[in-house]
Amino acid sequence: MRDYGNSSQLYQAGPEHALFAFSVLDAFLNNDDHDEVPGFENVNTALFVTWNMNHRLRGCIGTLEPRMLHKALKDYALTSAVRDSRFSPIRLKDLPHLECKVSLLSCFENAANWEDWQVGKHGIIIEFVDPQLNCVRTATFLPDVPPEQGWDVVQTIDALIRKSGCESRPNAALRNSLQVVRYQVF
Structure with missing residues (x-):
């Protein structure tokens, strides 16, 4: 990443x-x-x-x-x-x-895994290889997006996967393949 x-x-x-x-x-x-x-x-x-x-x-x-x-x-x-x-x-x-x-x-920092961030505190960037097209996908949400949408960590990650253009259904294997960078807005 x-x-x-x-x-x-x-x-x-x-x-x-x-x-x-x-x-x-x-x-x-x-x-x-x-x-x-x-x-x-x-x-x-x-x-x-x-x-x-x-x-x-x-x-x-x-x-x-x-x-x-x-x-x-x-x-x-x-x-x-x-x-x-x-x-x-x-x-x-x-x-x-x-x-x-x-x-x-x-405060950009690599997250330990896809769950290593807090809704409302961190913005996140995901990067992964699309399992269908074998291309790199990325997407980001600012920290205020998940709480505005009423999303938890899983819902936010799944929305980011869709936002990236990936047509694969989000699942545990896809989530575990993500590289995540978290950041903050002050």
Whole structure:
């Protein structure tokens, strides 16, 4: 499995990160240049940007690879808003109804097995060889996804297997073949 690092630096997203994402999206939707300099530190971190409208997911894309925050947040604010293939692009009229959450990912570590993580505390990345197609599959959920869905550890792992594109039915053998990396969002 790829090494995601073991960042000892803990970064916490605050309202200023979400406000910056909103300003980037607003400028884009209004065909304006966005030249605002963020008022937060330009750290090297993995991140995800999540957009919700009326408390329902409207877009969520990020990167597990650490990137410089100023540019990465600008890029992923737009990518998650207008290029998440699960949704139609966010429009200008949607802005008043949107909520934004920025997640800065830290503390990546290999789990001992597929059960070695806690719902609500850890985000997880799975990697495995698809038993039907013999190709490598990966998928991730941020820490807040399982509790929002009411999932336990097994349900979360099975949902990740399906999210990866694997068409095999999740079972004990498939779960035991998983490599799992856990991480946290502060």
